[in-house]
Structure formats: structure tokens, C-alpha cells
Amino acid sequence: MRRRKGLSPEDRDLWSRVARTAVPLDPKRKGQAADLPQLSDLPPARPAASLSVSPASAAAASAAMPRFRIGQGAGTLPAQIARPxxxxxxxxQAGLRMDAKTHRKMSQGRMMPEARLDLHGLTLSAAQPELMHFILSCQASGLRLVLVITGKGRGDHGPLPTRPGALRHQVPYWLHSPPLSAAVQQVTAAHYRxxxxxxxxxxxxxxx
Structure with missing residues (x-):
């Protein structure tokens, strides 16, 4: 159904009565209702321009968004959002800096550590001096393979030591930094046993 343009006679009469009660902003101007513009004289409103997206832009945006389905496991996530x-x-993934045969035996848990240090539950400030004293003392005593226990932590995947499991991330950094880096030849995750x-x-x- 086409919309009728302009005002009906009833609307014009109503508008005229309302216009007679209007007070002009300029008191020097003494106009009548006829001086006021009629609604039918106003230009029609222009429709808002619709936002158009080219097919190429839509396809590029769709390709940039990773697809994810409900129930999808972390193992199937795209590479750009994979867990750290x-x-x-x-x-x-680090390079091998010791005898390959000895490293294989160590990784398979077929070598018994000669000493162990349990840092589980300690704060970072308390754990670092304990680790330094332990490593340097063991090297001075002629030991070669030692075990440092940090605990696995709970849900820690970030590199910053600000949550439970921080020692698990920080201890390898300490072992590869001076002064311990001069005493340490290789660091490897322990066998499950x-x-x-x-x-x-x-x-x-x-x-x-």
C-alpha cells in the first residue's frame, strides 16, 4: 500500500490550531500562523544510506576468523590460538649439549639422580637461593646428575611467575642464567618415575 503524501484536511486543521499558540523567539517579529512553514512544504526526509560490503571484503573477513564448533577440544584449535x-x-626443543647416549638414558629414567632438592611450596624469593646453593654445592662435590622438584602447579601455561606453578616456569630460567649457567650442562623434564x-x-x- 502506497503511503499518501502530504497532510489530510484534519491534520492541516490541527496543525493550524497548534501554530496559533506558538510564541516567536524574536519578539519584534509579529507573524501569524501563516508565516510558519507547513509540514507539507518541508522536503521529504532522505533515507539513510545502507552499509554495503563487497563480496571480496566479506570473504576476507570470514577467512580471518578461526572456525570453532561447540565441543571442540583444545587439541583441534587452530595454530593461531593454540595453547602456549x-x-x-x-x-x-633446545639443543643437546651432552652425550646423546647418556641423555637418552637420563630421559628414560634409567639413571638415578645423585641428589635431589624439593622446592615445592616455596616462594620464588626463598627458592632461588636454595637452588643456587644446591647446584653449586653438588658441582663442587663432583656430582653430575641431580633432581630439582618444583611441582606441576595448577593450570599454569603463561611464562610469568605470578600464579601457582611459577617455580615450574622460573627454575629453568634460573638454571640457564648466571651464575648457575656455568655449572649446568643440560636441563630436561624428569621421567614420570x-x-x-x-x-x-x-x-x-x-x-x-
Whole structure:
């Protein structure tokens, strides 16, 4: 049904009565209702421009958004939103700096650590001096393979030590930083029989 243009006679009469009661802003102007513009004289409103998106832009935006379905597991997430790697995974990707045969035996849990340090439950400020004293003392005593226990933590995947499990992320950093880096030859996640990813094998350099 087409919309009728302009005002009906009843609407014009109503508008005229309302216009007679209007007070002009300029008191010097003494106009009548006839001086006021009629609604029918106003230009029609222009329709708002619709937002158009080209098919190429829509396709590019769709390709940039990763597809995700309800119930999709973390193992099937796209690479750009995959979970961060754990300290054990980063250590496994590091280069080998010791005898390959000895490293294989150590990784398989077929070598018994000669000493162990349990840092589980300690704060970072308390754990660092304990770790430094332990590593340097063990190297001075001629030990080669030691075990450092940190605990796995709960739901920690970030690199910053600000949550439970911070030691799990921080201990490898300390071991690869001075002064311990001069004493440490290789750091590897422990075999499950010695604590798994909640502990580290630390293979020490020979004391000079």
C-alpha cells in the first residue's frame, strides 16, 4: 500500500490550531500562523544510506576468523590460538649439549639422580637461593646428575611467575642464567618415575 503524501484536511486543521499558540523567539517579529512553514512544504526526509560490503571484503573477513564448533577440544584449535608451550616442551626443543647416549638414558629414567632438592611450596624469593646453593654445592662435590622438584602447579601455561606453578616456569630460567649457567650442562623434564613435568633432571658440568 502506497503511503499518501502530504497532510489530510484534519491534520492541516490541527496543525493550524497548534501554530496559533506558538510564541516567536524574536519578539519584534509579529507573524501569524501563516508565516510558519507547513509540514507539507518541508522536503521529504532522505533515507539513510545502507552499509554495503563487497563480496571480496566479506570473504576476507570470514577467512580471518578461526572456525570453532561447540565441543571442540583444545587439541583441534587452530595454530593461531593454540595453547602456549610448557617449560618441558621448550626444553625438549633446545639443543643437546651432552652425550646423546647418556641423555637418552637420563630421559628414560634409567639413571638415578645423585641428589635431589624439593622446592615445592616455596616462594620464588626463598627458592632461588636454595637452588643456587644446591647446584653449586653438588658441582663442587663432583656430582653430575641431580633432581630439582618444583611441582606441576595448577593450570599454569603463561611464562610469568605470578600464579601457582611459577617455580615450574622460573627454575629453568634460573638454571640457564648466571651464575648457575656455568655449572649446568643440560636441563630436561624428569621421567614420570621421578616426578615427570613437575621435576627437572639437571646434568652438571665437571667441576674445574
Amino acid at each position: 608451550s610448557t617449560p618441558a616442551e621448550r626444553l625438549a 621421578h616426578g615427570g613435568e613437575g621435576a627437572y633432571y639437571v646434568y652438571l658440568r665437571r667441576f674445574k
